[in-house]
Amino acid sequence: MVMQRGGRSIPSRSTGPSGPDKWYRPQQRSRHSHVTDAMSSSAKPSLGLANLAGCPDCGLLQRVPGHLVAGTTVACRRCDAVLHRHQLDPLGRPLALALAALCLYLAAVSLPLLSIDLRGRETSSTLLGLPGGFDRFDHWELTAVTATTVLLLPLLRIAMLAAVLAGLRLRRPPRRLYRLYRWQAKLRPWAMVEVFLLGVFVAYTRLTALADVDVGPALWALGGLMLVMVATDAAQDEHAVWAALEQRGATSGDTPLQGPNVIACDGCGLVSQAADGASCPRCAAQLRLRRPGSVARGWALIIAATILYLPANAYPVMIITTLGRETPHTILGGAEDLVGAGLWPLALLVFCASILVPVLKLLGLGVLLVAARRGASRRLRDLTRLHRLVNAVGRWSMIDVFMLATLVALVQAGLIASIAPGLGAPAFAAVVVLTMLAAEGFDARLIWDAAERRDTA
Numbered sequence: 223m224v225m226q227r228g229g230r231s232i233p234s235r236s237t238g239p240s241g242p243d244k245w246y247r248p249q250q251r252s253r254h255s256h257v258t259d260a261m262s263s264s265a266k267p268s269l270g271l272a273n274l275a276g277c278p279d280c281g282l283l284q285r286v287p288g289h290l291v292a293g294t295t296v297a298c299r300r301c302d303a304v305l306h307r308h309q310l311d312p313l314g315r316p317l318a319l320a321l322a323a324l325c326l327y328l329a330a331v332s333l334p335l336l337s338i339d340l341r342g343r344e345t346s347s348t349l350l351g352l353p354g355g356f357d358r359f360d361h362w363e364l365t366a367v368t369a370t371t372v373l374l375l376p377l378l379r380i381a382m383l384a385a386v387l388a389g390l391r392l393r394r395p396p397r398r399l400y401r402l403y404r405w406q407a408k409l410r411p412w413a414m415v416e417v418f419l420l421g422v423f424v425a426y427t428r429l430t431a432l433a434d435v436d437v438g439p440a441l442w443a444l445g446g447l448m449l450v451m452v453a454t455d456a457a458q459d460e461h462a463v464w465a466a467l468e469q470r471g472a473t474s475g476d477t478p479l480q481g482p483n484v485i486a487c488d489g490c491g492l493v494s495q496a497a498d499g500a501s502c503p504r505c506a507a508q509l510r511l512r513r514p515g516s517v518a519r520g521w522a523l524i525i526a527a528t529i530l531y532l533p534a535n536a537y538p539v540m541i542i543t544t545l546g547r548e549t550p551h552t553i554l555g556g557a558e559d560l561v562g563a564g565l566w567p568l569a570l571l572v573f574c575a576s577i578l579v580p581v582l583k584l585l586g587l588g589v590l591l592v593a594a595r596r597g598a599s600r601r602l603r604d605l606t607r608l609h610r611l612v613n614a615v616g617r618w619s620m621i622d623v624f625m626l627a628t629l630v631a632l633v634q635a636g637l638i639a640s641i642a643p644g645l646g647a648p649a650f651a652a653v654v655v656l657t658m659l660a661a662e663g664f665d666a667r668l669i670w671d672a673a674e675r676r677d678t679a
């Protein structure tokens with residue numbers, strides 16, 4: 223028997239995909255019969271407890287089969303979170319896609335993005351120069367947010383993934399590959415190419431009303447980059463890559479840990495018998511039964527975000543000057559403008575992303591934090607789904623910031639027509655970043671713990 227948190231136990235009997243007990247919920251997604259080397263090697267990990275997985279969403283420790291055919295997804299038996307997704311060629315295909323993404327990234331940053339002709343005055347921008355538009359108005363924080371999420375983090379993510387997968391092909395892979403692989407997973411929500419593209423699309427529809435707009439080749443490259451990055455994520459099999467890193471000795475430690483608790487690593491998923499606070503022998507992340515201070519930090523972040531939500535909506539996010547006349551535009555005003563121009567679908571998109579999503583996120587996070595403290599008696603799966611939803615939709619609110627970045631970089635024709643960021647813009651960007659941090663830092667397992675405590679009280 224293996225002891226679980228709180229003294230409960232789980233059977234240590236090994237089971238296969240068609241075993242009699244349902245400790246996992248395999249979902250056959252394809253009929254491939256190929257089992258890769260990396261996957262078969264994952265059946266005998268030396269650094270952790272074999273064939274065990276801890277659900278990141280509900281905390282349940284459960285058996286997972288050692289051998290699975292490619293295309294199989296293993297889901298948590300309690301909350302349906304995806305535990306493993308076994309892919310065909312887990313080391314080769316993502317590498318090819320990551321290299322293709324790198325080429326597209328280089329094309330996207332070096333070619334012209336958009337150019338406009340505003341009553342004879344031509345302005346053009348590249349992707350590299352676009353965040354700098356905010357600098358003219360001393361909004362360095364907006365430059366930093368845009369440059370980090372659109373330029374720096376997508377590049378780091380792809381380069382780290384390519385380095386890890388290429389490194390695994392060497393005869394002696396560098397030992398520190400584990401760090402790169404852990405970091406590229408952490409950066410995933412913050413690399414926002416797809417959100418940026420939608421922001422540019424909204425900006426494009428607004429620009430066409432003002433000027434003649436030419437779409438540059440960088441925008442097509444960026445579209446390709448987005449598709450390839452989605453395909454790379456879909457082809458990734460983190461379980462297989464970690465198993466390969468472990469097999470090739472590219473891990474932080476060489477020996478399994480010893481300790482009183484069974485803890486699943488937040489960084490790599492390895493299940494170890496260890497003391498709370500020990501360092502994971504595979505990825506060097508700190509092993510915690512639950513993330514300490516997650517609820518208090520969550521409250522602090524959503525209170526700060528709620529306070530900033532007021533200036534974000536009360537102050538204009540952009541100031542448009544046409545023929546010497548300045549018109550301030552709030553977030554709601556921007557959506558109304560799109561309605562006025564007959565662009566209903568875009569107005570709905572901006573309304574959802576900029577007004578509805580932040581409010582629902584703040585309310586949703588509040589509900590989750592109360593459930594984690596007091597314990598909900600039912601609907602635990604729904605609460606876990608709510609957490610996944612809040613995590614997934616949060617980044618899309620950045621559409622407004624990226625639209626503004628595009629407009630500010632391009633529409634600078636002095637008194638004829640120019641667009642400047644307003645005070646509401648940095649407040650709004652801060653709301654998005656703070657709610658994203660709150661959603662990501664929240665430990666959803668606490669909801670299940672609190673419910674258990676409530677049931678046993």
Ligand SMILES: [Zn+2]
Nearest residue numbers: 277280298301
């Ligand atoms: Zn679960």
Ligand SMILES: [Zn+2]
Nearest residue numbers: 487490502505
């Ligand atoms: Zn780890």
